Amino acid sequence: xxxxxxxxxxxxxxxxxxxxxxxxxxxxxxxxxxxxxxxxxxxxxxxxxxxxxxxxxxxxxxxxxxxxxxxxxxxxxxxxxxxxxxxxxxxxxxxxxxxxxxxxxxxxxxxxxxxxxxxxxxxxxxxxxxxxxxxxxxxxxxxxxxxxxxxxxxxxxxxxxxxxxxxxxxxxxxxxxxxxxxxxxxxxxxxxxxxxxxxxxxxxxxxxxxxxxxxxxxxxxxxxxxxxxxxxxxxxxxxxxxxxxxxxxxxxxxxxxxxxxxxxxxxxxxxxxxxxxxxxxxxxxxxxxxxxxxxxxxxx
Amino acid sequence: xxxxxxxxxxxxxxxxxxxxxxxxxxxxxxxxxxxxxxxxxxxxxxxxxxxxxxxxxxxxxxxxxxxxxxxxxxxxxx
Amino acid sequence: xxxxxxxxxxxxxxxxxxxxxxxxxxxxxxxxxxxxxxxxxxxxxxxxxxxxxxxxxxxxxxxxxxxxxxxxxxxxxxxxxxxxxxxxxxxxxxxxxxxxxxxxxxxxxxxxxxxxxxxxxxxxxxxxxxxxxxxxxxxxxxxxxxxxxxxxxxxxxxxxxxxxxxxxxxxxxxxxxxxxxxxxxxxxxxxxxxxxxxxxxxxxxxxxxxxxxxxxxxxxxxxxxxxxxxxxxxxxxxxxxxxxxxxxxxxxxxxxxxxxxxxxxxxxxxxxxxxxxxxxxxxxxxxxxxxxxxxxxxxxxxxxxxxxxxxxxxxxxxxxxxxxxx
Numbered sequence: 001x002x003x004x005x006x007x008x009x010x011x012x013x014x015x016x017x018x019x020x021x022x023x024x025x026x027x028x029x030x031x032x033x034x035x036x037x038x039x040x041x042x043x044x045x046x047x048x049x050x051x052x053x054x055x056x057x058x059x060x061x062x063x064x065x066x067x068x069x070x071x072x073x074x075x076x077x078x079x080x081x082x083x084x085x086x087x088x089x090x091x092x093x094x095x096x097x098x099x100x101x102x103x104x105x106x107x108x109x110x111x112x113x114x115x116x117x118x119x120x121x122x123x124x125x126x127x128x129x130x131x132x133x134x135x136x137x138x139x140x141x142x143x144x145x146x147x148x149x150x151x152x153x154x155x156x157x158x159x160x161x162x163x164x165x166x167x168x169x170x171x172x173x174x175x176x177x178x179x180x181x182x183x184x185x186x187x188x189x190x191x192x193x194x195x196x197x198x199x200x201x202x203x204x205x206x207x208x209x210x211x212x213x214x215x216x217x218x219x220x221x222x223x224x225x226x227x228x229x230x231x232x233x234x235x236x237x238x239x240x241x242x243x244x245x246x247x248x249x250x251x252x253x254x255x256x257x258x259x260x261x262x263x264x265x266x267x268x269x270x271x272x273x274x275x276x277x278x279x280x281x282x283x284x285x286x287x288x289x290x291x292x293x294x295x296x297x298x299x300x
Numbered sequence: 301x302x303x304x305x306x307x308x309x310x311x312x313x314x315x316x317x318x319x320x321x322x323x324x325x326x327x328x329x330x331x332x333x334x335x336x337x338x339x340x341x342x343x344x345x346x347x348x349x350x351x352x353x354x355x356x357x358x359x360x361x362x363x364x365x366x367x368x369x370x371x372x373x374x375x376x377x378x
Numbered sequence: 379x380x381x382x383x384x385x386x387x388x389x390x391x392x393x394x395x396x397x398x399x400x401x402x403x404x405x406x407x408x409x410x411x412x413x414x415x416x417x418x419x420x421x422x423x424x425x426x427x428x429x430x431x432x433x434x435x436x437x438x439x440x441x442x443x444x445x446x447x448x449x450x451x452x453x454x455x456x457x458x459x460x461x462x463x464x465x466x467x468x469x470x471x472x473x474x475x476x477x478x479x480x481x482x483x484x485x486x487x488x489x490x491x492x493x494x495x496x497x498x499x500x501x502x503x504x505x506x507x508x509x510x511x512x513x514x515x516x517x518x519x520x521x522x523x524x525x526x527x528x529x530x531x532x533x534x535x536x537x538x539x540x541x542x543x544x545x546x547x548x549x550x551x552x553x554x555x556x557x558x559x560x561x562x563x564x565x566x567x568x569x570x571x572x573x574x575x576x577x578x579x580x581x582x583x584x585x586x587x588x589x590x591x592x593x594x595x596x597x598x599x600x601x602x603x604x605x606x607x608x609x610x611x612x613x614x615x616x617x618x619x620x621x622x623x624x625x626x627x628x629x630x631x632x633x634x635x636x637x638x639x640x641x642x643x644x645x646x647x648x649x650x651x652x653x654x655x656x657x658x659x660x661x662x663x664x665x666x667x668x669x670x671x672x673x674x675x676x677x678x679x680x681x682x683x684x685x686x687x688x689x690x691x692x693x694x695x696x697x698x699x700x701x702x703x704x
Contacts, residue, residue, distance in 0.1 A: 014565040016626025017656035018684035022566055029612025029621045054402035056624045058648060059612065063624030065402055068685060159622060161405040161648030164514050168622055168648075175611060182615055200650065201612040202622065207405075208514060227516060238516070239404040307484055308389055308437045309670040310588045341437070341670055342390065342591040366588070368671045369437065369485050 005284065006030040006175075011084050013077050018068045021077060023084075024061045029170060029201055033060035034158045035280040038096055038244045039089035040080070049076070057243045058159045059168060059202070090284065095277040098244045100154070100298040102272035103205070105196045105249045106257040107131070107147045107218035112195050115188070116216045122186040130215040134181045134198065149179060150217065151251035153291050155203055157241050165207040165225035165239035169247055174287060187213035194220045196249065203249065207239075221252075221260035222269055232270045240271070246278065246294060274298050302354060303372040310341030312367045314359065326358045336374060339367060354378050380532045381445050382495065385479070387524035389438035390591075393499045395431045397643065398507035398517065407627065407645045409509035409517065412592060412666030413490055415552060415691060416454035419698055420494035423451035423471045425540040430498030430533070431508035433524075435491040437669065439482025440524060442493075444474045448532070449496035449540055452480075455488025455667055456554070469546040471702075487554040489669040497535035511644055513593070544702045550694060557583050558668050560640075560657045562676040563684060566629060567620050567652035575602040575635075579654065583673040584638065590670050592644040597674065602635040604652075614650055622650040628657040630676070640665060658684040660691045 012024040023040075026033040034057075041057040044064070051071030056063040066076060088094065108131055120126040125133040135146040155169035171178060183199040188211060191197070195206045197214030204214055207225030224241055226234040233240055241247070252260075263269035274297050283290040306312070314322040314337050324336045330350045337348040354376035361373050394417065397410025411417030411434050421430050433440070439457060444450075450472045452459045459466055460481045466472055468491075474480065482491065501508050501519050510518025519530055568576055584597035604617035612621045618633050625631065625641050631651040632638050640657055642665070657665060658679065668674055679687075 015563050015656070015681055015684075016566060016653075017563050017628045017658050018681065018688060019628075019659050020626035020656065022624065022626065024623070026610075027613070027621065028610035053399050056403040056647070058622070058624045060621045061623045063402075063626065063648075065399075065626075068688065073681060073685075159624075159648055160403060161624065162622075162646050164401075164405040166405055170612075178611075180612075200614045200619070200622070225514070227514060237404065239406075243403065305484065341588045343589065346389065366671055369669070 006032040008032055008036060013080065015073055016063070018073065019065055021064045021066065021073060021080065022061065023064075023080060026060045029060050030175070031156065031170065031172065031280070031284065032090065034156060034170065035089040035096070036087070037062045039087045039094070040083050042096070043083060043087055052076070056161070058161075059170065090281045092281050094281065095279050096244055098246055098276050098278045099242070100246050100274040100276050100294055101248070102298055103220060103247045103249050104222065104252040104256060104260055105151070105218045105220050106254065107150070107196070107251050108143065109219040109257070111192050112216040112219050115190060115192055115195070118190070119184070119188040122184050122188060124182060124185060131217055134179070134215055134217070137181065138179050146179070147251050150203070150249060154246050154248040154294055157243055157245040157247060158202075160239065160241060160243055163207060163210075165241065166204055167224060167241040167245070167247070169203040170201060171203070172246070172283065172287060172291060181215045183213040184215070187211050191216070192219060194223060196220055221257045222264055222271065230267050231264065246276070248295065248298060272298065274300075301357065302352065302376040302378065303360070304336065304348065304350060304374040304376065306339060306348065306367040306369060306371045306373050308339050308341055308346060309368050310339040310346070310366070312361050312363065312365050312373060313338040313340065313345070314363045324356050326356050328356050330354060330356060348373070352376070380497070380500075380535070382530040382532060383443040383445065384524050384526060384528040384530060385441040385443060387526050387528065388435055388440035388482070390436040391440045391524040392434050392510040392512065393431050393501055393518035393530075394434045394509045395507055396429045398505050398509055398511075401505060402647055405647045406505070407511065407643065407647055409511045409592070409643050410507065411492065412643050413454055413492070413552070413663040415663045415695070416490070417492045418695055419469070419546060420451045420453040420492045422699055422702060423453070423469070423540060423544065423546070424449040424494045424496040425538050426494060426496060426498055430494070431501065432495070432499065433493040435482070435493065437485060437489060439491060441479060441481045443477065443479045445476050446535075447473070447475050448535060449542070450474050450480065451494050452491055453494075453546070454491040455485050457485045457491055458483035467545060469551055471540045471542050471544045473542050488552070488667040490666055495532060497533035500531035500533040513644060540702065546698055547701055550698045550701065552663065552667060554667060557673045557675050558664050559677050560661045560665055560674050561679040561683065561687060562630070562655045562657050563681065564655040564678050566626075566655060568654040570604055570618070570620070570652040571632070571654055572603045572605055576654070578602065580676050580678050583675050586668050586670050586672045586674065588670045592642055593646065594639045594641040595665060595668075597638045597640065598636070600636070602632055604635060618652050619650050620652050622648055624648045625653060626656045628659060628662055629653040630655050630657065642666070658687055660687040
């Protein structure tokens with residue numbers, strides 16, 4: 001398979017007022033840009049620099065929140081510029097320590113279907129469902145072919161945010177196989193909790209019920225956000241996903257959906273998780289081969 | 301003449317919903333605690349309530365107008 | 379009993395402190411008092427340590443009954459304040475006893491009064507802060523704004539007693555000008571906006587709309603034009619879209635070009651709209667005291683000016699502390 005490699009431009013450094021530093025690695029999304037963001041921010045976390053409050057890797061950029069009384073923003077920028085040069089995530093020997101996670105999704109479920117039907121007047125194609133529309137504009141003959149593509153290859157959590165626990169996920173396939181859809185013409189005022197949505201080149205799981213503009217493709221039976229921290233996976237944090245996680249949005253049927261829901265309600269559910277040393281260089285050289293290996297490790 | 305003032309800033313509405321009748325009309329008598337209008341701010345519709353009894357002489361702002369804190373919105377005759 | 383009995387919650391009264399740091403990368407904003415200056419001075423007036431939890435009031439004040447002897451202070455926005463229906467000084471150390479009732483009249487200037495009580499509001503700390511984040515209902519008092527008949531716990535009142543009647547001099551209190559100036563560092567994705575429109579952005583007054591809360595303030599006034607471009611992969615086709623990125627607190631995004639949103643303490647932490655600059659941290663105090671219908675203006679400044687503004691505020695806080703010792 002032909003893979004298109006992306007050369008990153010020189011990063012752009014800017015201040016977000018006196019308390020934030022914004023670093024744009026590229027204006028366009030790419031796995032290369034995200035690997036760079038993950039690698040630099042993970043070095044920064046280890047460095048534990050006085051005055052650095054929050055380190056937020058983003059899709060093709062990253063954001064640092066600082067206390068400028070303890071670290072001078074200009075000095076930190078100089079340090080970040082040096083990291084841009086020294087941190088080379090695509091070097092042969094570089095790996096990212098990550099988690100492989102199985103995230104079951106009931107695609108084409110009745111609940112998000114009911115929701116999306118209520119908001120057809122805000123959609124590009126009121127005559128079709130969100131899945132039918134997405135399949136058509138991405139060149140899939142049928143909805144089930146689109147679902148196979150979504151379920152087939154894993155996604156990288158490239159950023160967490162907007163609201164607590166919302167994972168932005170970019171599929172780990174070359175750019176020419178990326179699925180892309182516009183956001184709704186006007187955002188919906190309602191989205192079910194745990195809806196699996198898609199906007200631009202990003203998949204998300206909505207942590208809580210609320211407004212939203214992403215196309216609705218399905219519903220996850222398990223939460224990504226749990227304020228009560230009753231499930232084992234939430235013992236350390238109310239938010240499950242972490243930047244750099246590799247999630248497989250596995251297509252499940254109604255029977256499995258009901259079984260997972262029952263486990264979640266009993267408090268016995270836990271995600272299938274495998275710790276993994278991920279090599280961006282190996283992945284970019286052979287995405288399909290590495291994806292086969294990732295799934296093999298995950299379900300071993 | 302007494303007035304009812306806006307306690308919060310926002311957008312002033314005389315009706316509970318666009319298709320419904322106004323809460324009160326000029327000439328209506330009102331009692332303390334009665335809802336006479338809504339002010340929308342911070343994504344909430346807040347009821348404006350009469351603090352004293354009286355008769356509505358007229359409205360000093362139009363439906364959909366922006367109002368500021370302390371602005372007279374209704375004139376009362378006792 | 380050491381509680382506050384909430385007779386009336388007010389429009390949107392929440393427990394806030396200096397904020398919850400360190401969770402921005404998970405999408406959890408810091409929350410905390412929006413006008414940090416007024417909040418910190420309120421704590422000084424009642425002898426609390428910096429960072430004690432206080433009440434932030436929005437537009438309509440609460441009515442609160444005390445159940446033991448406490449020091450109390452009200453700072454921030456201007457409104458007549460009473461204890462047992464008798465007018466009391468604002469920006470001043472007051473004493474109250476069991477059964478006393480603090481109440482507010484209509485606001486006359488500003489948007490957010492602060493109420494500090496000696497011992498602080500004694501709700502449990504959550505992820506290192508007592509601040510309320512209402513969007514997901516975490517922190518503060520049950521994760522929400524106060525309602526009528528709530529009973530708020532108070533902290534242990536073993537503070538160094540302040541001097542009753544100590545009052546903050548006028549010149550050390552915030553002012554509420556007709557058009558509030560927000561010092562702003564232009565940048566981030568301002569390359570998406572034409573130069574002419576960026577000039578307009580800093581020249582026109584912007585009006586605070588009804589959609590102005592702790593998450594952010596939506597403004598109206600100008601209309602900004604976007605630079606034509608080839609859409610970068612993953613950005614989305616709308617001219618205001620960028621590949622989703624982190625939003626600084628205080629950052630200004632411009633969906634549609636005609637409705638800038640300034641993100642504040644309960645900010646959404648990330649998203650896909652072009653940001654054009656960031657209000658300097660100190661001037662979040664200023665915007666916090668503007669209300670729907672008020673006007674603001676963005677004044678471009680550089681990093682040195684932003685850092686100088688921080689030093690100025692710190693010195694003002696120190697001068698205030700000194701003035702209260704005398």
